[in-house]
Amino acid sequence: MPVKATPAAHTSTGRLGWLVLPALLIFVAFAVIPLIGVFVLSFTSWDGIGAISFTGLTSWKAVLTDPGLPHALWVTFLVIVLSWIAQTPLSILLGVFISGSQRYRAVLAVLFFLPLLLSAAAVSIAYKALLDPNFGLGPGLNLGFLTQDWLGRGTLAMGVVIFIIAWQWIPFHSLIYQGAIRQIPVSMYEAAQIDGAGRVRQFFSITLPQLKNTMITSSTLMIVGSLTTFDLIFVLTQGGPNDATRVLALDMYLTGFRANQMGLASAIAVILVVVGLVLAQLLQRLGGKERNSQLEGA
Amino acid sequence: MATQTATPRSGSRVAGAPKNGTTERRNWLGGAFGWLWLLIVLVPIYWIVITSFKTSASYFGTNPLLPASTPTLENYKLVLENDFLRYFANSVIVTVGATVPAVLISFMAAFAIVRGAGRWLKAVNALFLMGLAIPLQATIIPIYLIIIRTGMYNSLGALILPSIAFAIPLTVLILANFVRDVPNELFEAMRMDGSSEWGTMWRLAFPLTRPALVTVTIYQGLQIWNGFLLPLILTDRADLRVLPLALWTFQGQYSVNIPAVLASVVLTTLPILALYVVGRRQLLSGLTAGFSK
Numbered sequence: 001m002p003v004k005a006t007p008a009a010h011t012s013t014g015r016l017g018w019l020v021l022p023a024l025l026i027f028v029a030f031a032v033i034p035l036i037g038v039f040v041l042s043f044t045s046w047d048g049i050g051a052i053s054f055t056g057l058t059s060w061k062a063v064l065t066d067p068g069l070p071h072a073l074w075v076t077f078l079v080i081v082l083s084w085i086a087q088t089p090l091s092i093l094l095g096v097f098i099s100g101s102q103r104y105r106a107v108l109a110v111l112f113f114l115p116l117l118l119s120a121a122a123v124s125i126a127y128k129a130l131l132d133p134n135f136g137l138g139p140g141l142n143l144g145f146l147t148q149d150w151l152g153r154g155t156l157a158m159g160v161v162i163f164i165i166a167w168q169w170i171p172f173h174s175l176i177y178q179g180a181i182r183q184i185p186v187s188m189y190e191a192a193q194i195d196g197a198g199r200v201r202q203f204f205s206i207t208l209p210q211l212k213n214t215m216i217t218s219s220t221l222m223i224v225g226s227l228t229t230f231d232l233i234f235v236l237t238q239g240g241p242n243d244a245t246r247v248l249a250l251d252m253y254l255t256g257f258r259a260n261q262m263g264l265a266s267a268i269a270v271i272l273v274v275v276g277l278v279l280a281q282l283l284q285r286l287g288g289k290e291r292n293s294q295l296e297g298a
Numbered sequence: 299m300a301t302q303t304a305t306p307r308s309g310s311r312v313a314g315a316p317k318n319g320t321t322e323r324r325n326w327l328g329g330a331f332g333w334l335w336l337l338i339v340l341v342p343i344y345w346i347v348i349t350s351f352k353t354s355a356s357y358f359g360t361n362p363l364l365p366a367s368t369p370t371l372e373n374y375k376l377v378l379e380n381d382f383l384r385y386f387a388n389s390v391i392v393t394v395g396a397t398v399p400a401v402l403i404s405f406m407a408a409f410a411i412v413r414g415a416g417r418w419l420k421a422v423n424a425l426f427l428m429g430l431a432i433p434l435q436a437t438i439i440p441i442y443l444i445i446i447r448t449g450m451y452n453s454l455g456a457l458i459l460p461s462i463a464f465a466i467p468l469t470v471l472i473l474a475n476f477v478r479d480v481p482n483e484l485f486e487a488m489r490m491d492g493s494s495e496w497g498t499m500w501r502l503a504f505p506l507t508r509p510a511l512v513t514v515t516i517y518q519g520l521q522i523w524n525g526f527l528l529p530l531i532l533t534d535r536a537d538l539r540v541l542p543l544a545l546w547t548f549q550g551q552y553s554v555n556i557p558a559v560l561a562s563v564v565l566t567t568l569p570i571l572a573l574y575v576v577g578r579r580q581l582l583s584g585l586t587a588g589f590s591k
Contacts, residue, residue, distance in 0.1 A: 016414035016495060020422045023407040023466050027429060030441060030463030035432055037440030048442075094335060097328035108332055110578055115339055117570045119524035121542040122563045125549050126346050129556045137345065140362035167338065175582065228433040231526035235546055249435040257531060262439055269436040280431045 035273065041266035048260050059263035069268070071243060072251040076275070079161060079247055080226045086166045087173055087222055088215070094170065095177025096207065109178070112171040120168070120231035127164055128236060154244030157237050161245055164232060169225065173218045180214035181207065220283045227276055248272050350374070350561035357557050373561035377548070382565060384537060385544040389523060391454055392540055396461035397519040401511060404466050408473035409499045413485070423474075429467035434460070438531055445532050456532040457540070461525065465518040476510035477503050513584025516577055523570060541566040 042059055046052040063069055098109045115123070130137050131150040138146025151157050184207065192202045230249040233239065239246035239254065246254075249272060256265025345362060351369035352360070360366070411423045441460050450456040480503055488498045504511070529543040539547065545566050552558045574581070 016410040017416065017418050019410035019414075019499075020407040020419065022403040023470065024422055024425075026403070026459065027426065027463050027466045030444070030460045031429055031432055031437060031466075032425070034437035034440035034444065037443065038437055041439060041443070090331075090335075093328065093331055097332040100328070105332070108336055109582065111336060112339055113574070113578070113582065114343060114571075117520065117574055118563075118567050119526065119542040119545070121524075121526050121545050122566055125545060125559060126342060126563050128549075129349075129560065130342055130345060132556075135358060135556065137362050140360075167342075170335070171339070224431070224433065228435050230435055231542070234526075235549075249433070252435065253438075256439055266439050269439060272433060272436045276431055276433055276436070 038266045038269045038273070041262060042270050044263050044266075046262040048257070048262050055263065059261075059267045063264055063267040063271075068243075068246075068251065069271070072246055072248045072268075073271075073275075075158075075244070075246055076227060076248045078158065079165075079229060079245075080223055080279075082158070082162045083165045083169075083226045084219065084222055086162055087170050088219065090166070091170050091173035091218065092177050092208075092211065092215075094174035095181055096203070098174060099178045099181040109175070112174065114171075115168045116172055118168070121235050123164055123168055124232050124235035127160065131160065151237055152241055154241055157241060157245050161229075161233060161236065164236070165226060165229065169222070173222065176218050177211065177214060180211055184210045216283055216286055220280060223279050223283070224276060227272070227279065248275070346560050346563055349557050350564045352557045354555050354557060373555075373558040374565065376552075376555075376558050377562045377565055380548065381536075382544070382562070385539050385541050386569070388454060388538060389540040392457045392461065392525075392529075393519050393523045395454070396458045396465065396522050397515055400462040400465040400518055401469060401515050403462075404469035404514070405473050405504065405507070405511065406499070407466070408470045408477050409503055411470070412474050412477040413495065413499075413503075423470075426467045426470045430471065432464075432467075434464050434527060438527060441528075442531055450532075452533050452535050452538060454538065457525075457528050460528055460532075461522045465521070469514045469518060472514050473507060473510055476507045480506050509580065509584050512577065512580045516573070516581045516584075519573075520570065 041052070043054060043056060044052050045055040045058065094112070098105045098112070118126075128151065129135075131146075133139065133147060133149045133152070136146070137143070138148070148156060150160050188206050188210075189202055192206055197205065228249050229247060230253065233245050233247055233250050234253070237245045239250050248268065252265045252268040252272060255268060256262050341363075348365045349357060349362070350373055351371070352366040353370050353372065356366055356368075407422070407426070411419050445451050445456045450459075484502060484506075485498060488502050493501065524542055525540070526542045526546075529538075529540045533539070533543075536547075545562055548562045549559050
């Protein structure tokens with residue numbers, strides 16, 4: 001139970017407002033204004049260099065009638081859902097495992113963390129070489145199932161993307177779960193043990209329900225993370241093959257900075273924001289009231 | 299007490315624990331998966347490292363999981379000769395230049411939000427919390443426009459300023475959680491001693507929040523160090539490349555020389571790995587505490 005700092009000290013605390021100014025100014029300049037700006041830009045036409053001209057709803061009409069948009073939304077949805085399914089159960093399982101007190105588990109946790117240190121660019125480049133159908137690990141070891149054109153076929157490429165996201169991020173989420181599991185009162189397990197509940201029963205009746213808030217935190221990070229996956233896919237597949245991995249964020253980049261249609265790209269970016277906000281709201285709802293009040297803080 | 303605490307989740311060491319059978323079964327499942335995951339994590343990393351010491355010729359001919367019979371440093375030499383140190387310096391400037399100010403101003407904001415009162419601070423806090431949901435990708439076009447129009451295109455400052463902005467929401471959230479845990483009595487005691495809020499912030503809250511400060515510094519530092527999108531969009535000069543971008547262009551240039559590409563992967567990861575070895579205890583404990591609150 002954190003000790004709440006009660007605002008009893010009204011004498012001096014009222015004058016603290018200016019302390020937020022540096023953070024506020026830079027945040028407004030490079031996050032809030034761009035957020036408003038992208039909305040404004042979606043009603044313009046701009047090639048990235050020349051003049052910006054207002055063109056009303058033209059960009060929106062073009063984006064909303066382009067079959068590329070539903071496709072990019074679908075691919076993004078797939079990445080979000082599949083990587084959640086791949087990561088959550090395994091992260092909880094690993095979290096339970098490393099929260100045990102044996103020394104070797106702590107050592108493992110240290111090693112599990114390594115993938116997080118690598119940049120998405122480094123990971124993608126390494127996996128590209130590792131999965132090469134001619135010179136990668138599969139042909140080198142003569143393993144048939146590993147010798148496939150991993151990045152040349154749509155479903156396989158999607159599988160690789162999901163795998164690499166999981167490879168890099170499961171360690172992070174299992175650490176979050178480990179922390180939460182350690183905070184579950186031991187007495188709950190003792191009581192369950194006296195009542196004759198086995199390990200599996202204890203897991204489903206105590207551990208999982210107690211992890212509810214953590215699951216929401218972890219899922220939010222996971223979903224926002226997969227929604228904005230860019231570097232990984234950009235370096236790994238450039239959205240290919242045949243746009244099979246062209247997620248929304250990449251679609252926006254290619255439209256804006258490759259096809260030089262910033263108006264269209266801004267409209268896609270607005271859609272990205274809306275999807276993100278809707279998902280974040282949904283997850284907050286799942287968390288219920290207590291969670292909200294905790295997040296709102298002081 | 300200590301041994302009791304360990305009982306329910308790792309019971310195997312406790313003699314005569316009543317549910318020993320079930321304990322072992324679960325340990326077996328978790329253990330098997332834990333070790334399997336270790337393999338999944340380490341095999342690619344091991345492969346990257348050993349391959350980076352192979353010659354191009356032996357890369358095509360030998361078992362990929364066996365180290366080179368005659369390891370070579372040629373690949374590393376090639377990468378280092380290709381301006382690696384410049385890219386490294388750029389990465390250090392951007393990472394330190396963004397992380398340190400971001401954490402300091404976020405700490406000031408967190409302190410004010412926890413210790414202060416009033417609508418203004420509540421509104422700012424709400425704005426920062428909303429900021430958690432703003433994806434950098436979605437704002438990149440206006441950021442590009444701002445950077446171009448202010449003449450900052452092709453400068454390291456162009457990478458630093460947006461990086462600070464996007465580090466603020468999460469940093470404020472985590473630091474505020476920790477400042478909130480400082481007992482009010484300590485603040486009262488400082489006030490009794492005649493300390494100003496400014497002094498209280500740096501002499502009381504700052505040291506007491508240290509674990510969280512270290513954690514967010516490492517976390518944001520890692521994010522910025524590995525950042526790819528901002529450098530890709532806000533610079534196009536070779537001498538301003540940061541490591542992830544250099545890696546990507548290097549891969550384009552040397553796509554036939556896989557060992558050299560992997561040596562560049564190792565080199566870009568090495569500095570961060572060294573930091574991890576030094577600060578991992580702090581990072582791991584800080585992360586578990588910071589995110590599970």
